Amino acid sequence: MLGRQEEVIRVGVRLVVVAAVIGLMVLLFYGTARSQELAASDSPLGRLVSPVRPTAQERVAEARSWIREDRRRRLSATYRTLIRVGWQVAGHASPRRLLRSFGELGGHIRSWRWRSAAEDRALDLLEAELATGCEDPELRDLYAHLRDREQRERFERTLGEVEEAAVSGDLRLARRRLERARDLFPDSPRLEAVDLALKEQARQPATRVPATGSQPIRIDPQGSRAGALLLAAAYDALPAAAEASADARLAAAVASALAGQSSRARDQLEALAGSVGPAGRLARRWLDDPPPGLLADETSLASLSESGSADSAELSLRGIGRGLAGWLRPRQLLATLLPAPRYARERAALRGPARAPAPLPRPDSALRRRVRGWLGHSAGSEARADRVWDDARLQLPAARTHYSRVSPPAFLATRDALAAVLGPRLDSLPAELSEARTVLLSVVSDPEVRVLAATVPAPRALIDALARGVETGAVHAQGLPDGEILRGLRRLDAALEAGATLAVAAWQAPERGLLSALRKTGMSGDPTRFRDVKLRRRKRGVVVSQSWTGLPVECPAETYCLGRTRRFEGMVYSRIDLSADIRLGARTSFHRASLAFKIDRSGPRASVVLPFAAWLGLSRWLPAHARIDLGLDGISFEPRYASPL
Amino acid sequence: MTSVNRIRTHWLPLAAVVLTGCQGWGSGLRPLPAESVESLGTSLTLIVAELQMHLHDDTYRRPRAPADGGRNVFESALWMLDRLRDQRVRAGSEPENADLVIEFARGRALERLRRFEAAATAFKSAGQSGSVLEEPAQRAAEIMRLFLEHGPGASASSTTPGDELEALLQRSRKWQSLARRFRATPYEFLALEEAEAAELLRVDWLQRNRPLEDAIAACRALIERHHASKLYERHLIRLGDIYAAAARRVHLLASTRAHAFDGDRYERLLEQAFAAYELAGETRRPELRREAITRIEALLAYHEGTFAHAW
Numbered sequence: 002m003l004g005r006q007e008e009v010i011r012v013g014v015r016l017v018v019v020a021a022v023i024g025l026m027v028l029l030f031y032g033t034a035r036s037q038e039l040a041a042s043d044s045p046l047g048r049l050v051s052p053v054r055p056t057a058q059e060r061v062a063e064a065r066s067w068i069r070e071d072r073r074r075r076l077s078a079t080y081r082t083l084i085r086v087g088w089q090v091a092g093h094a095s096p097r098r099l100l101r102s103f104g105e106l107g108g109h110i111r112s113w114r115w116r117s118a119a120e121d122r123a124l125d126l127l128e129a130e131l132a133t134g135c136e137d138p139e140l141r142d143l144y145a146h147l148r149d150r151e152q153r154e155r156f157e158r159t160l161g162e163v164e165e166a167a168v169s170g171d172l173r174l175a176r177r178r179l180e181r182a183r184d185l186f187p188d189s190p191r192l193e194a195v196d197l198a199l200k201e202q203a204r205q206p207a208t209r210v211p212a213t214g215s216q217p218i219r220i221d222p223q224g225s226r227a228g229a230l231l232l233a234a235a236y237d238a239l240p241a242a243a244e245a246s247a248d249a250r251l252a253a254a255v256a257s258a259l260a261g262q263s264s265r266a267r268d269q270l271e272a273l274a275g276s277v278g279p280a281g282r283l284a285r286r287w288l289d290d291p292p293p294g295l296l297a298d299e300t301s302l303a304s305l306s307e308s309g310s311a312d313s314a315e316l317s318l319r320g321i322g323r324g325l326a327g328w329l330r331p332r333q334l335l336a337t338l339l340p341a342p343r344y345a346r347e348r349a350a351l352r353g354p355a356r357a358p359a360p361l362p363r364p365d366s367a368l369r370r371r372v373r374g375w376l377g378h379s380a381g382s383e384a385r386a387d388r389v390w391d392d393a394r395l396q397l398p399a400a401r402t403h404y405s406r407v408s409p410p411a412f413l414a415t416r417d418a419l420a421a422v423l424g425p426r427l428d429s430l431p432a433e434l435s436e437a438r439t440v441l442l443s444v445v446s447d448p449e450v451r452v453l454a455a456t457v458p459a460p461r462a463l464i465d466a467l468a469r470g471v472e473t474g475a476v477h478a479q480g481l482p483d484g485e486i487l488r489g490l491r492r493l494d495a496a497l498e499a500g501a502t503l504a505v506a507a508w509q510a511p512e513r514g515l516l517s518a519l520r521k522t523g524m525s526g527d528p529t530r531f532r533d534v535k536l537r538r539r540k541r542g543v544v545v546s547q548s549w550t551g552l553p554v555e556c557p558a559e560t561y562c563l564g565r566t567r568r569f570e571g572m573v574y575s576r577i578d579l580s581a582d583i584r585l586g587a588r589t590s591f592h593r594a595s596l597a598f599k600i601d602r603s604g605p606r607a608s609v610v611l612p613f614a615a616w617l618g619l620s621r622w623l624p625a626h627a628r629i630d631l632g633l634d635g636i637s638f639e640p641r642y643a644s645p646l
Numbered sequence: 647m648t649s650v651n652r653i654r655t656h657w658l659p660l661a662a663v664v665l666t667g668c669q670g671w672g673s674g675l676r677p678l679p680a681e682s683v684e685s686l687g688t689s690l691t692l693i694v695a696e697l698q699m700h701l702h703d704d705t706y707r708r709p710r711a712p713a714d715g716g717r718n719v720f721e722s723a724l725w726m727l728d729r730l731r732d733q734r735v736r737a738g739s740e741p742e743n744a745d746l747v748i749e750f751a752r753g754r755a756l757e758r759l760r761r762f763e764a765a766a767t768a769f770k771s772a773g774q775s776g777s778v779l780e781e782p783a784q785r786a787a788e789i790m791r792l793f794l795e796h797g798p799g800a801s802a803s804s805t806t807p808g809d810e811l812e813a814l815l816q817r818s819r820k821w822q823s824l825a826r827r828f829r830a831t832p833y834e835f836l837a838l839e840e841a842e843a844a845e846l847l848r849v850d851w852l853q854r855n856r857p858l859e860d861a862i863a864a865c866r867a868l869i870e871r872h873h874a875s876k877l878y879e880r881h882l883i884r885l886g887d888i889y890a891a892a893a894r895r896v897h898l899l900a901s902t903r904a905h906a907f908d909g910d911r912y913e914r915l916l917e918q919a920f921a922a923y924e925l926a927g928e929t930r931r932p933e934l935r936r937e938a939i940t941r942i943e944a945l946l947a948y949h950e951g952t953f954a955h956a957w
Binding site: 230249 | 687
């Protein structure tokens, strides 16, 4: 018993020592980790609005820093991949994952010497100075070195294009690309070898391709008469004798079709379809994919649909059959299904701003071609296109492409965040702002736009206070590094300096019903809000949580949401998954360490996550955290691979 | 029964049956006859029949129908008729009715290819005979003469850029009026195509010689007026190109310190460019969709690299 007590004491002492060491490290290195996040190089956009033109030395320094940063980024990416490979090997990950990670690692190593976008930017930066006639030797040397690398890359790429063209048989293109490569590096020994290879390939006999149209064109005995009658549109005069040649019978079928006798034309083409030669080929092609000239005449069908009801039913069935066979356009098909007066109305309605062009024929099944041709006139494409037309004027819809915004972003700040940065000065804000739960700050640059929202007495002072709050850690944005928030605030400040107006307004999240919120998160996977509760779809269930950070659950697009940084942040949550397992829990965090309790079918469980790599400022190089789990089955400790912060 | 045996005995035969059925279904609804080793060459009757079948096609709203070999039916017919004509000249044949048919058919093919001058010449040759084609040829020649009055060479020489722009506008209006005059005939489609071409030239002229805002307005008007055209998506891509060029210009002026950087304007233009490309990318035609996607990616790459081209 005494031995057991000694063991417990020994374990306890170790735990205390470990906690003390960790606490000491946090105190010593927290500043380093913090400064890593805040250290953000000046946005190049800042230079765009800067009035001062840099000197040659500054440009060289900037260019070198970009290249260094790029090299560091590649090194850290390689190192992270190596660490991940190590974790996966140690954790017996699946072979597929291992292979993928090894492939990534190989890619990083292979591309180490490759050029990057940073070199292109550096080249542009230096070229701009050289264009003014700068003689600085350091700038010239660096430019020459980067330019040489660019030329070599182009040379390799051009030689690759030569090979591709040669393989595909396009020797003309291969020669042109070879000449281009010669312009880049005339003395390269590889050019001679490639040149010899191309000459050798040119000497090989080309694959014989039967020349198109090498046979003389016949003038058949009835050719000129039938041709003249067709061209003169004298369709009725064309002979339709069964014993005529295939060509003449095809001409008769065309005449029938153009005279509006589609059934007769179809029968004639059916009879021809079995024959050999170009006439049979053409007949088969037109039967499979009827050209517009073969489509039924509207007048004849409209008159047919006005006959008695019994005939109408039979005609309707025939019409459906014809429609499916691709002989009718949808409007004609509609005509056979509806009574004549309605048909006239529907025909007028169909003649809208039709936008769907007929799809080009593709070499696939005949039935699919027919159906596609039928659907080509369906309302779907028209409805899709109709949304861009407003009273016959083109209204381009909002773009879906995501790109980094140039204009200053908007900021949402909670009342607590404003109180944290402004202190007593919060009362100087208009009442509707100082009492609002969340406040929206945005820039209005158009002076003609009436600013309906309130404005603050010293907008730049407010921005300055927010920036200081981010730097000191008093406020933060969830999921975003502080450097990015500061960049946004800097852009906002620059816009105000340029004469824009800061609009400040109380903001309230749009109300949504519970079913609507569940539907949104279920379909899109995006977190949604129902009152003060956040709903999020996970892989196998839905998580319902309420946090104590005060940040809005749904942060609008292109907006940074700021909340007060609390020493302790926490949330309560419940999770319902597809196997009807319910889990309730609470989580709190302190300087990115987190403590969580949860209860589910397997009983209560507690876990502690210690992001020691982030505390030490090593997260870019050692993306790991320690996790301690305590449950009914015992206590466990393991380091885990974490995504780099 | 093990799962492997179950697969062998149940699912494989079923899959074979289904695949065979699909193949039979997909290969078309009629069996193809065996062709002879030497296939028969084409004839004048076939050329004319195929040409006549497509003479009423709406070439304004739809691309010209393709023929074998990748060309459209009119180009293919014209090529074969030219070959036939040369063949007869080489053989020293006496002029006969077939030559009139060849000339008239050439005229129709040239007319559909919008080569009105050559078509007028061909119709004039075919209209000099006493055959059944005389009257149609004379009528067609008259229409071609009317079309030539509004063609590119018909307008008076422009001395100033303003004259040139005005000439293009007038040309477009005249073709629009011709389209109304020939409504419900195949000539309507040709006139609409010409009107569209004149407006397109106008947009191009404005792009090269005036501020891009004018080109943008002209391109939007072109799209609104010709929204039913087969070139609708191409016009959208062109509109996107103009917006993108305008955005690049904003950045260029800022980077050369000619103007302060107007971020809002830059973003507005960029947004419109992306919107135009995305709209064009909704087409079913794969080549246009690829082109739109490529344009979007190129513009994105430019935008992401924009900040580095500050100086």
